[in-house]
Amino acid sequence: MEDGRQDAVLADYIRHTAPVFYVQLAPDGRIMEASKYAESLVGRPLSSEYFQDLLVDFHSAVHLPSLFQETSQEHMLHIQTRSGLPQSLFFHFQSLGQTFLALGRLDAEELEGMRREVVSLNQELSNATRRLHKQKAQLERLNAEKNHFLGMAAHDLRKPIGLVLTYAELLLEECAGSMPSEHTGFLQTIHASSAFMKRIVDDFLDVSAIEAGKFDLDLQPAFVVDVLEQSLTLNRLQAQQKNIELQVQCEDKLPRVMMDASKIEQAITNLISNAVEHSPTDGRVGVSISCDEQFIIFSVRDSGPGIVVQEQERMFNPFEKTSVKKTGGEKSTGLGLLIARKIVEAHGGRIWIDSQTGEGACVAFSLPIKTE
Amino acid sequence: MITEQIYQDYLNFLLAGKRVECGRIVRHLLEQDVPIKALYTELFQKSLYAVGELWEHNRISVAREHLATSITEGLLHLVYPRLFEKVHYEQGKKVVISCAANEFHQIGGKMVADLFELNGWDARFLGANTPLDHMLEFIQEEKPDLVGLSLSVYFNLASLKAGIEAIRSSFANLDVFVGGQAFRWGGTDVLKHYPKTRYIPTLDQLESEISG
Numbered sequence: 001m002e003d004g005r006q007d008a009v010l011a012d013y014i015r016h017t018a019p020v021f022y023v024q025l026a027p028d029g030r031i032m033e034a035s036k037y038a039e040s041l042v043g044r045p046l047s048s049e050y051f052q053d054l055l056v057d058f059h060s061a062v063h064l065p066s067l068f069q070e071t072s073q074e075h076m077l078h079i080q081t082r083s084g085l086p087q088s089l090f091f092h093f094q095s096l097g098q099t100f101l102a103l104g105r106l107d108a109e110e111l112e113g114m115r116r117e118v119v120s121l122n123q124e125l126s127n128a129t130r131r132l133h134k135q136k137a138q139l140e141r142l143n144a145e146k147n148h149f150l151g152m153a154a155h156d157l158r159k160p161i162g163l164v165l166t167y168a169e170l171l172l173e174e175c176a177g178s179m180p181s182e183h184t185g186f187l188q189t190i191h192a193s194s195a196f197m198k199r200i201v202d203d204f205l206d207v208s209a210i211e212a213g214k215f216d217l218d219l220q221p222a223f224v225v226d227v228l229e230q231s232l233t234l235n236r237l238q239a240q241q242k243n244i245e246l247q248v249q250c251e252d253k254l255p256r257v258m259m260d261a262s263k264i265e266q267a268i269t270n271l272i273s274n275a276v277e278h279s280p281t282d283g284r285v286g287v288s289i290s291c292d293e294q295f296i297i298f299s300v301r302d303s304g305p306g307i308v309v310q311e312q313e314r315m316f317n318p319f320e321k322t323s324v325k326k327t328g329g330e331k332s333t334g335l336g337l338l339i340a341r342k343i344v345e346a347h348g349g350r351i352w353i354d355s356q357t358g359e360g361a362c363v364a365f366s367l368p369i370k371t372e
Numbered sequence: 373m374i375t376e377q378i379y380q381d382y383l384n385f386l387l388a389g390k391r392v393e394c395g396r397i398v399r400h401l402l403e404q405d406v407p408i409k410a411l412y413t414e415l416f417q418k419s420l421y422a423v424g425e426l427w428e429h430n431r432i433s434v435a436r437e438h439l440a441t442s443i444t445e446g447l448l449h450l451v452y453p454r455l456f457e458k459v460h461y462e463q464g465k466k467v468v469i470s471c472a473a474n475e476f477h478q479i480g481g482k483m484v485a486d487l488f489e490l491n492g493w494d495a496r497f498l499g500a501n502t503p504l505d506h507m508l509e510f511i512q513e514e515k516p517d518l519v520g521l522s523l524s525v526y527f528n529l530a531s532l533k534a535g536i537e538a539i540r541s542s543f544a545n546l547d548v549f550v551g552g553q554a555f556r557w558g559g560t561d562v563l564k565h566y567p568k569t570r571y572i573p574t575l576d577q578l579e580s581e582i583s584g
Contacts, residue, residue, distance in 0.1 A: 115435075115438075116476075119438060119442075119476065120476075120501075122442050122445070123445070123476075123478055123499060123500050124499070126445040126448070126449070126482075127478075127482070129449050129452070130448070130449075130452060130482070130497065133452035133453060133455075133456050134452075136456070137457055140457075
């Protein structure tokens with residue numbers, strides 16, 4: 001092939017096919033001609049644009065006249081590409097008299113290294129994801145086994161504990177007057193302890209059912225105020241023992257919401273019971289129900305020492321040890337808030353704690369207003 | 373059921389690098405309760421073999437082949453919740469699957485590991501380009517009943533042989549099986565020199581041997 005013909009083929013190849021960032025520039029940097037690759041990389045026609053405007057030049061270090069002088073060495077410059085990511089290219093500048101050529105190439109070795117790295121990282125990520133899926137499935141299986149065991153144990157314990165509780169009650173009612181006061185005290189301890197054990201077992205059964213996904217809601221339209229009334233029957237007795245005043249404040253004309261009334265009653269009872277336990281003797285517990293356009297908001301505020309912010313989320317964990325102490329030495333299973341949260345979340349609601357140390361704690365939940 | 377139409381659509385999306393569309397097809401098949409093994413053999417394996425052939429015939433670039441593999445590996449993640457949920461390790465057996473050193477193609481080995489899981493084995497997958505000492509250390513720790521070595525590119529046969537020899541030397545009684553696309557056109561004679569080492573050509577044969 002003649003030299004002229006060969007040059008023409010090469011020039012044509014560089015202009016239209018090769019991955020070479022070729023531009024012909026006026027002395028002020030205006031682009032007079034650009035290769036197809038250059039325009040493809042930048043994402044637009046380049047004629048009449050200025051070369052320096054294509055560069056990501058952080059420190060104004062690119063001085064075109066100097067580059068045009070230094071024709072014997074390569075200069076790494078960063079081109080702003082159409083993808084938004086800059087691409088580093090190695091440029092060689094050549095003077096053609098009145099105009100200049102800029103020829104930029106990629107670093108093939110660097111690209112190959114990066115390609116291998118990307119493939120390896122992707123594989124590692126994929127393998128780690130596989131391990132996580134496998135471990136998650138194993139943990140879920142173990143958790144299900146634990147719940148099954150817990151449920152079975154609690155179920156089997158419930159009946160004998162119930163018998164102890166019933167007989168202790170019977171003996172206290174019928175024989176307390178005829179036995180020594182010391183023995184009556186023993187019976188009262190048996191009664192109180194078995195009542196507490198029954199609560200633990202009931203809570204375990206609830207948690208076991210919730211964790212196993214056997215938590216079916218019987219949703220019916222109902223007023224939260226009516227459910228609250230049911231709860232207060234129980235909670236008032238508990239409050240009277242510490243001479244705690246229960247103040248109830250409900251907005252007028254609250255709408256009905258779809259709920260499993262017995263479950264919501266359980267959540268409300270747990271929250272008020274907690275508030276009473278954490279309030280001092282002669283203290284005060286405020287209960288309120290309000291609503292906005294989307295939610296019914298139920299809240300209980302105690303007059304206890306409050307809960308530090310760092311511990312508020314932990315209060316919903318099972319058996320969590322926190323600095324929050326009962327004021328009357330009451331015993332609790334440590335599952336009440338967890339059960340309340342599960343109940344509320346199963347209804348599509350949210351539960352939260354709002355408290356400052358020394359100013360009591362407010363536990364509230366929302367229920368979406370839906371009538372169907 | 374994975375019809376020819378579904379497969380062709382999937383292959384076209386895979387070749388075009390359309391991850392989302394491929395994922396939509398896989399999700400749809402999972403919703404239809406298509407067996408996991410069918411997904412692996414009739415969709416993932418079949419399409420990757422097709423991609424490999426296109427690459428060998430210079431019809432697609434290495435980059436596109438890598439993209440198809442990467443998309444497929446990502447799609448395995450959609451299957452994992454169901455795969456591992458069903459596994460109960462009733463076989464009480466463990467297998468370690470590894471790729472030879474310098475072997476960068478891992479998806480075949482990973483699919484083999486998953487097939488073991490489907491059949492009640494605890495399958496530990498070491499991944500691509502596993503250094504020999506790392507593999508031996510892992511075998512020592514895990515004490516598997518079986519080791520599987522995957523080779524996709526015949527060019528890496530020397531690394532595979534080195535792996536087998538090291539296993540034979542350190543764990544004389546450990547069964548080893550070998551598989552992979554590298555042996556598509558033969559070359560398994562070399563394995564006959566090693567005791568307790570067998571070539572298993574297909575997932576079907578593997579399954580018939582490992583299922584309880």
